[in-house]
Every structure is written in C-alpha cells, then in structure tokens.
Amino acid sequence: MMAFWIGTALLLVVSCILIVYPLLNPKEIDEATQRDDLNKAFYKDRLAELESEDQAGIVGNKSDLVTDLKQLLLDDIPDSKSDAKVSAEKVKWMTIPVILFMIILSYGMYAMYGAQDKVSHWTNVASNLPELSKKLMNPNGVQLTDQEMNDLTLGLRTRLQSTPNDATGWVLLGRIGLANRDIETAIGALTRADKITPDNPEIMLSLSQALLFSADQVDLDRAKDILNYLMHQPKVDLRVYSLLAFNAYNDGNYGKAIEFWKKLQAQIGQDDSRYAMLERSINTAQRELDLQSNPQSKQPQGTPVKITISLSSEVEVPKSGVLIVSIHSADGSPMPIAAGRYTLTEFPVTVVLDDSNSMIESRKLSSLSDIMVRARIDTDGNVSTRDNDWHGESLPIRLGDDVAISINKKY
Structure with missing residues (x-):
C-alpha cells in the first residue's frame, strides 16, 4: 500500500515540474529590441517607396514626408524595460496556486472515482493469505x-x-x-x-x-x-x-x-x-x-413434480429474497436437472416443476427415473452465494411422486 502512495506522489511531482518549470524559467524576450528592429525595417521600406514615388513625380514634398517618417520612428521608442520584468515576477507567483491545484485535483478525483477501498481490500487479502x-x-x-x-x-x-x-x-x-x-x-x-x-x-x-x-x-x-x-x-x-x-x-x-x-x-x-x-x-x-x-416402461413425457415446502420454527424469512427449488439426479449431483425461482410468500407453499424447467435442453427432467429435490431461501438474489441462506432437501424418490421438504438448515 505504501508503494502505491509513493508512486502516486512521484507521478504528481513529475507532473508539477513539467508544468511549473516554464513558469519559473520564462524565456527572456527583448520586446524593445524587436520593436526597434521592426521600426527600422519599416522606415527603410518606406524611404525606398518615397524615393520611387519622387522619381515618378507622384509626390512633391519628399523632404517633409521623410521628416514625418523620422518623427514617427522616434515616438515609438519605449520608455523603459521595467514592465517586462514586473510581468515575469507575476508569472512566477502563479506556481504556488498551480501546484496546490494539481494536488487537490489529483487526489480529489481519485477519492471520488478511484478504487481506494478495493486496493486496500486487495492488500489486506494478500497479507491474510496464509491464515x-x-x-x-x-x-x-x-x-x-x-x-x-x-x-x-x-x-x-x-x-x-x-x-x-x-x-x-x-x-x-x-x-x-x-x-x-x-x-x-x-x-x-x-x-x-x-x-x-x-x-x-x-x-x-x-x-x-x-x-x-x-x-x-x-x-x-x-x-x-x-x-x-x-x-x-x-x-x-x-x-x-x-x-x-x-x-x-x-x-x-x-x-x-x-x-x-x-x-x-x-x-x-x-x-x-x-x-x-x-x-x-x-x-x-x-x-x-x-x-x-x-x-x-418410461414415465410419460413431461411428468410434473409436485413439491410442498415448509419451514422449521427457527427459520426467519427475510423481507427480500427468493425461493430456489432445484431437482437433481438421485445420486446427489450438485448440477441441477431442473430448477425454479419463486418470490417469497407465506409457508408452506407448493410448486410444480416439469420439463419446461429443465436446465439443459438435451437432458429433460422426464428422462430421470429417480430424483432428489433441494430448496433454498436465497437472501441476496445471487444464486452463486449461500452465506446465511436456509435450505433443505429430500431423500431420493421416484419421478412423479409428490415431495415434501422442510427448510431447516443454515449455511
């Protein structure tokens, strides 16, 4: 478990470094120099244009236009470089909120949508395996x-x-x-x-x-x-x-x-x-x-089995659950030949199973000559679990005979 948290912490540190490093080390860009170079290039291009226009006789006051162009170039010179430094300092102060946001977001999302309980259960099970x-x-x-x-x-x-x-x-x-x-x-x-x-x-x-x-x-x-x-x-x-x-x-x-x-x-x-x-x-x-x-001499096709189920005095019927009734071969094989699922009602209750309840198409209930019947009160609706379920079973009987079962045992 400790290795898991150490691993997540390392991943978080790496992520923060990738995001914060550019903020702490901004790329220095001399905007004033760039603007000067741009203005000079513009000035030279405009001078060349004025020279061409003057030779073509388009303009008559070339010297005045050149003077205005020089004045525009002087007006665009920046006062200081302090604004750029202040902006860089503000960016660096953003690193703390970003780190806090990353930590809260990562562990908050894991707490909401992660599998912390399952991971904890898994580690506990692994440690309890010898026991x-x-x-x-x-x-x-x-x-x-x-x-x-x-x-x-x-x-x-x-x-x-x-x-x-x-x-x-x-x-x-x-x-x-x-x-x-x-x-x-x-x-x-x-x-x-x-x-x-x-x-x-x-x-x-x-x-x-x-x-x-x-x-x-x-x-x-x-x-x-x-x-x-x-x-x-x-x-x-x-x-x-x-x-x-x-x-x-x-x-x-x-x-x-x-x-x-x-x-x-x-x-x-x-x-x-x-x-x-x-x-x-x-x-x-x-x-x-x-x-x-x-x-x-075989039993008629579809011979029904009438089953009456009662409860012993110590059985407590749950508020929710189902009654599972299954018919097995007389040797007690765990795999049922036929089965039915019923809502819980007042006991005793009588149900009837026939070929329509067979679990396997190729092996019908009517193909048996001797059977045994089991009944179980399933408390959670999941037939694969049996914890705290009450059950009972009959002795081997002939197919076609009526069956009476008392549910009196607990898993």
Whole structure:
C-alpha cells in the first residue's frame, strides 16, 4: 500500500515540474529590441517607396514626408524595460496556486472515482493469505464463507503473479474454482499445475474432475483420456472409479457406470459408509438401463413434480429474497436437472416443476427415473452465494411422486 502512495506522489511531482518549470524559467524576450528592429525595417521600406514615388513625380514634398517618417520612428521608442520584468515576477507567483491545484485535483478525483477501498481490500487479502489457507486446509475448522473463498482466490492470484511456477498454488486455486463452480478458473489453474508438474496423479485427477464439468466436448474427451491413463497405473485411486462412473452415467452408458461403481464397492467393502450410496447409484443406473431396453416402461413425457415446502420454527424469512427449488439426479449431483425461482410468500407453499424447467435442453427432467429435490431461501438474489441462506432437501424418490421438504438448515 505504501508503494502505491509513493508512486502516486512521484507521478504528481513529475507532473508539477513539467508544468511549473516554464513558469519559473520564462524565456527572456527583448520586446524593445524587436520593436526597434521592426521600426527600422519599416522606415527603410518606406524611404525606398518615397524615393520611387519622387522619381515618378507622384509626390512633391519628399523632404517633409521623410521628416514625418523620422518623427514617427522616434515616438515609438519605449520608455523603459521595467514592465517586462514586473510581468515575469507575476508569472512566477502563479506556481504556488498551480501546484496546490494539481494536488487537490489529483487526489480529489481519485477519492471520488478511484478504487481506494478495493486496493486496500486487495492488500489486506494478500497479507491474510496464509491464515485463509490454513483455515481451508484444517479439516476440523469452520467452513469458509463465500466471501472468504473469493478473498482466498484473489490472494492466490496475487501470489501466483510473482511465483508462477508454484504448482501447489495453482492446484489450490483450481480446487477453489471447483468448489465455487467456476469451471473455467479450475481448468485453467489445474492445467497450469499439470504443465509445471507433469504426470502427477493427484493433479491429473483433479484436472479430470474439472474437465468433466465442462460443456465443451474437447474437454470431456481430454478428461476421459486422463482417467483411462490413471486407470492403467499400478495403483489406482478410488476416485478414478467414481469419476469414470459419473462420466459413463452422464453419457448414457449405464452398464459401464454400474461396472465402475461395483468395482468401487469391491474396493471399499460393505462396512464403508459410502457403500449404501453406491448401491443407490447402481439401482438408479440399472433402472435407466432397463428403460433403454424397454422404452414403454418410461414415465410419460413431461411428468410434473409436485413439491410442498415448509419451514422449521427457527427459520426467519427475510423481507427480500427468493425461493430456489432445484431437482437433481438421485445420486446427489450438485448440477441441477431442473430448477425454479419463486418470490417469497407465506409457508408452506407448493410448486410444480416439469420439463419446461429443465436446465439443459438435451437432458429433460422426464428422462430421470429417480430424483432428489433441494430448496433454498436465497437472501441476496445471487444464486452463486449461500452465506446465511436456509435450505433443505429430500431423500431420493421416484419421478412423479409428490415431495415434501422442510427448510431447516443454515449455511
């Protein structure tokens, strides 16, 4: 911050010098001498004209005209040179007002239209980066708020400008981008980390996860190549199976998704808490596979979902805000299949979502067989922030069943 103010002061000093220097050192011009030279030149020209006119017989009193011309030349001689000196002194006294005007104008305009608050926040974030990083990495710590996540992103970007070869910093930035659903930042940062530290399985795994959330087919193909490479390593990370299953399910290759989920189940064993969740995912994929082989059993196109939302006693409804209702696949994927935005009214309230609320044209709500529903009271109108928002969600259910949700949790 100090460097910023020193820099502005130096720029201001240079500007003042460029403006004030000509005032303090005016170019000395001898106006009297210049006027004398001009009068002499005029006198000589007029004498030559009179000589020509006299020879031509135009004038008859040449001597009188010459006498008058000499008198005019004498009358135009200046009395003194003091006026010029007084004028130069007055100009020098203008330097002080000019300097004051420059200072007031520069810092006044910056105070009105500059980004002083943002610069101050930026420097504070950069100095607090180690503390924010420790808070993020502490598994038993309090979850970072959206503002803290944004601050951490800003601090990391600032540090990476001076240490562009810090692979750990790029990985951290990429994972924060994933957490904030900023896929472009996540892919860019993790790609940079992969170039700095090639063939690092942990970085490659994080990169493939980011690429799978992209809408670009080139990114999706790249994710598949990375996962296939990791799948053929001597020691396969369990997350590779999960990502391969997720990718296969989104591609509609339900048989392959089931295969990967079963391999993952075999690795973790039935005592693991994730086993039951994987079982539900397998069942969902199996129903989708059955629908592919027997299309007549599919739900009618546009099956609506009726959702009744109530509030727990501790929820305080804000004066301004909106109700966000989203429908997800039964495996709890964070990306909604369909969503609706409603004004806040008295609760309980009932809403209905159907194919018209689908987020992606190629994947309609009616294409699912099992779903789960989430509801959130958004307090600031920005769906990407969740600080102090109340929310709730349902258990996995069959598409077409009525849903009842209680909003009872706070971010």
